[in-house]
Amino acid sequence: MANQDENKEGIGGMINPRRYGIERVAYLLMRLSGLGLLAYFIGHIYETSSILKGQIGWNEFLAITQTNAGHAILAIVIAMCVFHTVNGIRVMLGHGGVGVGKPARPDYPYIPASQNIRHKMGIYSAIILAAIAMMYGLAVMFGE
C-alpha cells in the first residue's frame, strides 16, 4: 500500500515521453543513451581485457563485432554517443542558466521562456545528427 499511499508515478511516469513535448522526449533519450553508453563502456572494458588471453582470444572476441549483430550494435552506440554529446552540451549550458531566457512579467497564455526555440533546435539537431552518424556508420560497416 505504500506506493499507492504516496501516489508516485514511478519509473513508468518518469519515462513516459508522450505528455510534455519534445523536451521530455529528450529527457528520456538522454537517460537511455547514458545507460546504453555505460553498458557499452563496461562491455568494451571486458572485451579489451580479452587481450590478456593472448592474440587468439583477442581475435575471437573481436570477430563478434564483425557480425551483422555486432555492426548493428555499434551503429546504435554511434547514435547514442552523438545524441548524448550534442544534447549534453545543450543541457550543460542550460544548467548554467545559459539560453534559458530572462525573467520577465509573464503574459497569458504563459509560454515558458525556458522552453524556447533554441533549446528545441538543440534537441532536434541532436536527434538528426545522431541519425546521420548512425546511417554513416551503417554505410561504412555494411557498405563493403
Added chain:
Amino acid sequence: MAQTPTLAEESGSTPFSSSQSITLRIARYNPQHDSVKSFMEFQIPYEKWTTVLEAILEVKKHFDHSVAVRYSCRQATCGSCGMIINGKPRLACFTKISELNSNVITVEPMNNFPIIRDLAVKFDRLFDTHHKIKPYLIRNDTEITTNTKEFLQSPEELEQYIQFSNCIKCGLCNSACPTMATDSSFVGPQALAQAYRYVADSRDKGKDNRLKIIDDSHGIWRCHFAGSCSQVCPKGVDPAMGIQLLRGYMLGFRS
C-alpha cells in the same frame, strides 16, 4: 463501478442547457478501505465556458455528493483544485471542457502527492519543502528600525524575481516533474523556483544560506531540466528557468 445517469432527468435544476455533453470519469479512492483506484462515469452537459471544476461540482450536486474535491476561489488564484485532467496536471477551475477537445474527460488526483480521498491530495510535503528554503527576506535590519523606512528597489531589480512570486503553490509542477515521480526526498521544482525568487531579490541577504540548503543530493542537482514543470504552471512562473538560473549561481555563472 460505472453509472451513467443524465442531467436531462434533473430538468430545470442545472445551469447548463447545452445539447453538448461529455463523459466525466472521476477517480474514486479512499486509502482507508480501497486497495485500488476505480472510476465513476457521469454524462454532463456543458457550455463552451464550462470548466472541469464546474462539471465536478455538477456531479456533487446532482449525482454523488460524496466525491471529494478541494477547491475555493474558482479563478486560478488559491491553487486548491490541481488534478490530473486527461493525463496532465491542470487546475480544474482554469481548464475549460471545450478546450480539451475530447468527449471523455478523466480526472484523477495529482501524481506524487499522497491521496486523502478521490481528488483531494495532501500538501504537507509541498508546504514543508517550501518552508525549508526560507521563503521570506533574510536581513539583519528591518524596515522598522532602518532610517530609510522601506527597502527601495528599481523596476529592473523587481523584474528579476516578480515572475516567480506568482506561484500559488498548487503543486502542478511537482506533479509533472519526472524526478518527483521516483524520488520522495527531492525538494521539487516549486521550492527550488521559490529559492530563486528570494535569491534574485535585491533586498534579500540570505543567498548563501539558501544555496547551502539546496546544495544537497536530493536538492537542486536532481533537476535534469526536463521542463515539464514550466509547461504545466498555470501562472507562467517557469520553474525550470528559475532552477537553471539558481544553478548558475552555484556553478559560478552568476554572482
